[in-house]
Amino acid sequence: MGLTNACNVDDEKEIAEMNLKRTIGLFAALVLLSACAGKSIDAIPVSDFNSQRYLGKWYEIARLDHSFERGLSNVTASYAKRSDGQIKVxxxxxxxxxDRFKQATGRAKFADDPSSGKLRVSFFGPFFGDYIIFGLSDDYRHAYVSGGNDKYLWLLSRSRSVPPSVRRDFIKRANALGYDTGALIWVDQSRTE
Known part of the structure; x- marks a missing residue:
């Protein structure tokens, strides 16, 4: 009887230690993630956003370098309506x-009002990131997208290239938000499938 109680006490101590280690590990991971998140960017989403018109294929014209797309060329993003009202990405x-194509599938949901160009995108289960469309041509041919911080920025187009005037406007608006546009990668879109 005394041995069983001693084992229970030892088990409880071990469980408490494991829980403390998990808590410390989780806290450290959260601190690391927030440090990697970068400086917040106050990108104002477009209003009168029409998600139906935004669906379809977009070519990535420019981006800031980040691990998810490092070394990739001929990058596209395709959006389609899901049965649950969210958007397949x-x-x-x-x-x-x-020497091959890589693909990642995720989902997007509206952060607020569906008429606002602010979405939340996830490629990793319950973890969502900002997707803020802060510039959109009237004909839905060009989109300027912020990830909500100074690490994530994209210029998207319905075609493989954009006119110089769109490039200049994108750089001007991104600079005004605080992005380092000198670090932009201009994506090679020369490969056809």
Whole structure:
């Protein structure tokens, strides 16, 4: 009887230690993630957003470098309506080193009002990131997208290239928000499938 109680006390101590280690580990991970998030960018989403018109294929013209797309060319993003009202997101790009296309599938949901160009996108289960459309041409041919911080920025187009005037406007507006546009990667879109 005394041995059973001693074992229970030891088990409880071990469980308490494991829980403390998990809590410390989780806190450290959260601190690390917030440090990697970058400086907040106050991008104002477009209003009168029409998600139906936004659906379809977009070519990535420019981006800031980040691990998810590092080394990829010929990057596209395709959006389609899901039965639950969210949006299916398929990002695809050619990995020159592996000599093949890579693809990631995720989902997007509206952050607020569906008429606002602010969405939340996830490729990793319950973890969502900002997707703020802060510039959109009237004909839905060009989109300027912020990730809500100074690490994530994209210029998207319905075609493989954009006119110089769109590039200049994108750089001007992104600079005004605080982005380092000198670090932009202008994506090679020369590969046809």
């Amino acid at each position: 398929v990002n695809r790009g050619f990995d020159d080193e592996a």
